[in-house]
Amino acid sequence: MYGEKLKKAALPAIVLVLAVFSVYYVALGYGFVYDDNEQILGNRWLLSFSNIPEVFSTHSFGFRNAGYQAITYRPMFFVIYMAEYAVFGFSAWGWHLVNLLMHSFNSVFVFFILRHLLTAENMGYSSTLPAFAGALIFSVHPTNAEPVSWLAAIGELTFTFLCLAAFYLEARSIDGKGGRAFERVASSAVPALFFLFAVLLKETAVVLPVIVLAYDCARKGFSGLFSRARLSRYMSYAAVAAVYAGLRSFALKGEMMPGVTLHAFLSPYEFGLNAIALLARYFQALVLPVGEPPLQLMDPVLSLFAPRAILSVFAVVAAPLALAIVLRRITRLWALILAIIILPILPTLYSPAISRFPYADRYLYFSTVGLSMLIAVALAWFGARPGKWGRFALLAVLSAALPFAMLARQKSAPWESDRTLWGAALAAQPGNYVAVHSIASDYLREGRPGEAVELFEDSLKANLSAEHPDPSMVLLTRKVLPQAYIRAGLEAKAEVSLEEYLKLMPDDAPSFYNLALIKQRKGAFLDAVELYQRAAVFTKDPALSARAHYNMGECYLSLGMRDEALRSFREALRQAPGDSLILDRIGSLEGPGPRP
Template identity: 30%
Template sequence: FFAAPYHQRSPHSGLFRPLPVVSYALEYRMLGSKPWHFHVVNILLHSFNAVLAYLLLFKLSKNEKLASLAALLFLFHPIHTEAVTSIVGRAELLAFFWAVLAAIVSLRGFGLLEAGAFFLALLSKESALAVLPILIFIKRWRLNLPWSAVWRKSVYLAPALAVYFLLRYLALGEYMFKSGVVNFIENPLKFLPLAERLGTAFKVLSLYVLKLLWPVHLSADYSYSSFGFVNMTSVSALLGLAILAVSVAVLWKKRRGWLAVGIAFFFFPYLLISNLALTTGTVMAERLMYLPSLGFLAVLSYAALGLAGRRKTLLWAAAGVMLVWYGYLVFDRNKDWFSDEKIFTAAERLHPDSMIPRVALAAIDMQNEKWAEAKHELDRAVSIYSGYSPLQNLLGVWAGHSGDQKAAEGYFIKSAELNPKSINPRVNLANLYIKQKQYQKALEHLVVLVELNPARDFAVKYGYLLIAVGKSNEAISVANKYLSTNDAEYFSILGTAYFNNKDYIRALEYLLKAKQYGKSDPAIDEMINMAGNKIP
């Protein structure tokens, strides 16, 4: 778990999040694979996070009303639906839990506990690195320590960082500080000229703030082309720039006050996901606001209490109405998360020109044998942007279903060219070539598949195909390298390969073990009989 990438056998994703994976594994071991308990744990974590938010803000502000209001807004805010309802949102929840806990113990001066919580936050999600400047900010300005004391008390954080980056290197290798899977659809900002990239990044900030203030029209997808690109002369870009500038100004001017820490909780995590200096894997996602929203809601609560003055009863009445409204929005939003089809239909309805929902719905239509509907989605997706690897792959599936194998081959090849690390087009090409008895071409893609993702099914197909083209020794190597020694297919491939090599003693040994482990195949029985007859 602690030396493996987040996506199994895919270090090129650039993601290392062992703590969520461990939590999934423990749940699976104790409670099985039913999704309900994964959702329950996410809800409990979100509730605990709201409590931690209250404790942190109360310790900072010494204002129970402010801490209570901000924590309630955090607990009920609809923008958190994606992070809480989606099981993979566990990474956001755990990163928040340990990050806020690190801040709380930092205020108490517990260096070892602070380092431990910070380390666990890093193991939850990469974005928790934003906690480091927050912890330093707390020591320097909230605790009013001189810089020499700040560095001395921060020394505990150095081993946590060192061990984290060592584990990250062991898991990701050359992808320790980069991703090999960012594409134009998921984050077009990486591929835009600087002026458009900055303008659109600031526009995204204004969209985030708008959704924090008015959380309607939420979506699980903001990929290309959910919204248009802009340059720095755009009103939305200038608004985003103004928001960031005001945050920096207040952060510095009020640096010794508790409010600055609240702003820091928005400012520093946002910088990591902003695409301003470094591009990330996505242009925008509501789940990414989970940690920054704490700082924003703290500032919002402070402003609300200040405006209310002595009219606190009116304020709490308004807050109650808002929380009821938030609850309704969360309930309504969760309806969209009942199935893949519902979530992508909702996203497509909100952003008709967005690529990912249309491609996803086309795949769902194909699974449900709704080929006409799938073709409609594919045609619309092609009109938006044709250079998307999953789209080309699905066009190949549709062409194959229509009987045009030549066109299917072309689409699959194009898909693999657009994303050389993509699995699906190579699987489809291998299957197509096997069907056409072009085994050598099939092998070219299977060898890439097992390098990209040495899953059992790929290794088994690769091993048998090597035997079929007379490469039995290579098949033996594949079985020994990729298959478990308690797998019936492991013994079947070895037995068949040794049989083809006329090593009948070994062939009989492995073929009998294949049957012992549950392999039932007339060809196995025939080889066992023939091998038995060949042995003196």
Template identity: 25%
Template structure:
């Protein structure tokens, strides 16, 4: 006979053994999942470096890279306390993004002006943003493979090439990294709200804004995530509370917006040429263009010219109708498929700062603007397709096969697209081939050819740029430089003057015109006083610390017989030229100083 006591102990032992077995299985599952997550991360890293690792062997390109790096004395000087102060108190490249500026200073201080190291920094930041996106989406939704797929598409879509491979777009990948960290910090805050966690999130958001102000719409993205998948937004009362919760973040966005508008005053001047109706039309078309490029990324270019003739009315109306229809449809489906409205509004709202209503520059649209906004589309489409096929018995196999094909195709296309950035000539030739009437591409290709001494080819592209856009200030300036190299000062002066007539703030044209007015061998063309005025306006502005600008100013002083000022200015230019490794310019300046000591202005060869 078995006693009740012994029977009770046996029951306890069985229960404990069963519980231990469950714990062991759960532990094994967690270990397997961790290895799976680690494997996904390794795969994402491998994808990024397969596509973009080649850029570590690429040079700088002649489009904005000089302004952001090797032609900016404050940048190539490296990190210093004075550099930090300058970064926070000055615009750089027409923008106020001090953390981006500091990152360029860091690269120059550590690696010098080796382009490969700067490219490496961009790829590293993009890799970090990709991994962070995967972890954030996984924690937000609990969906492992969907999160991995969205992160993979973000990592290697051809539209990412411009943001990652272009050194001047450090601001994209740096702000993207802080964007992901802000999302992670917000998720951490929502789990257990506290002042410390909110402050951490706010600091990361501020860092993102100081990397690129395009993040001004991030508080709206957080509200969208409150609706889905966090489900914190359930009615109007909670909406009011959640908006109030993000009020400090909106204040940061407003402050960043004001700083950006002040810094971009000069760049924004270009949009005055375009009426509001043209800008609104272009904005509507751009929304659909980015969607088309997401699914069919062909004929990509570093610059898409803005159509100044306006758009075909029926195309604009159709675009507006399509956008309205998508918006209405996602709202109607918000209860059953909330990820659709969240993903769509993520895309729409994040593009607003750069969609072109406030036109900065001459581009109609730009690949780099999709860096963060298209994550919303990837999210919505991925969850929608997965849910549609979830009831199909063979869905896992079909989805896996489709994902592999899509990722492999995009990776291959992106690797080819990235290869066009191997040198500036190839980049601009591809841009000219993929667009029409692209005066900016012709002007920049002409600039490159001038530097290579291919004068006749440069003149041909300059003339094509001027034919397309007679008021292209850069093309007119380059045409002047081409004629100057041919010894035709008369025609050079004409085009420098035309460049300044189109844009009185063109610093290159001011400096080049000052050089001719100060050094021409023809006395009838010299005008020392105007040369000093032009060169001083550049040297005391954005051209401060540029040895070539100082060399021009010294020549202008010498033409007005201010030889003491000429010698002092030339000596300052020599110090900067030697510090930046420009020994050829330093030697030329030494010869100039020798002439100034003899009270002799310098003269260009006739």
């Protein structure tokens, strides 16, 4: 009987996998974009599994020496990256294949879960077709284009897979379907293990125990919830949560919240108002997944009486309430459906504090499972009614899959490369100074400094002219702009730009070094010496320190200060032992004899 059920499920599962690949096969030709450049291409952790202890003992950007706040703790995220690097190296197609496979697995998993839930509900209609229709919508839903197409979203795909697997085992156990010995063992221990891996991938996974509880109460009611037999199910989740909290606290050194927030101009009241507006935006994207281009700067709501605020408050209150009223009439799973739709979104409402782009489609990935469940339950309910309403409803949902698939392909396209991604962001929001800055950086890497200069200047102007300028982005643009000036041969502008930047960041060693180079080329040797000294004091890079002391020696020689020059060259040699150029310079000053 079990084998017969698998045979019946084989065709829908194959169709779901084909649907995923028919929409997203083009992503196999995409590259590394946005955060991938730092988290993958610039991540030393990926080079060896021996780095796993360090990965588990620090925050998500601990692979960088400094400059990042300890905000997130997602060690399993980088373990997956290590495995992908071990198999594919830096061949992007292999990484994208993993994303497609994970989305395929999740789509099939959604089908099995929906079929099980509908069978357990016994709504008087076949569970296979509604479950397939719901899973098909999940597989091609346009908001899922971002997590499927972007490599950095592998955490979203994998934590959802683990949560789905844990929930499926729990659902079978609650419904008394785990009759075999290995299933009983699996249902008691494996879900908690999956939960642990999931929260180590993404904090959003903390919603899993509440989702399990919603199903437990839907099937068995609240009576006896605190009995030993039922309560033991949640003790393992509590133990995992305690372990996770301890690991996170240790890795982040007790800093659970960022010390510096973006959009700091928002008062607590305004922050809450924008969280409501963001939640309404997510609800809209689930139902009407059009628009919402990637990487859009926040357009804040500052008054409760603004039209957008009024509509958002109404949507956030009315939509869940109306859905709950309707669902309670047709299924006991109403609370479960609402929990899966709403709960995974709630942790993301803090994103205005830590991200320039608070809205992101990927945050809806788990929530689309709830939407698929809603669709499947509604189809089963219509199918059990007299007449042809069930067929019409099923046909309508299956017909919606095609435009959804086309829109998903369209929303996937910007993630092909940095240029297409930031181009799409800028086309949708012409004042997006982050997009302009990023395109300028791309031009600079390509050896097009003249175009880069123009765009960096535009980015800085757009940022500073905004009602609420972004201070950290201003600093970043001011830091990179002098490099573009230098490479474009505009040293006079580079000099002025560096001096302005160093007033804001008086401990930036590379900028002191670059300004010193300009002064040295102009013949202002004393000014250059002072700047090289500051570069040497502030840098933690021995190579930069060696170059600063070497150039300092050259400046001293130009000033006729032979002894000072020799001391500088010797200090350079101490920072770069055995350097032949420095040795030759010291030898020419000391004359014949043994070299140091």
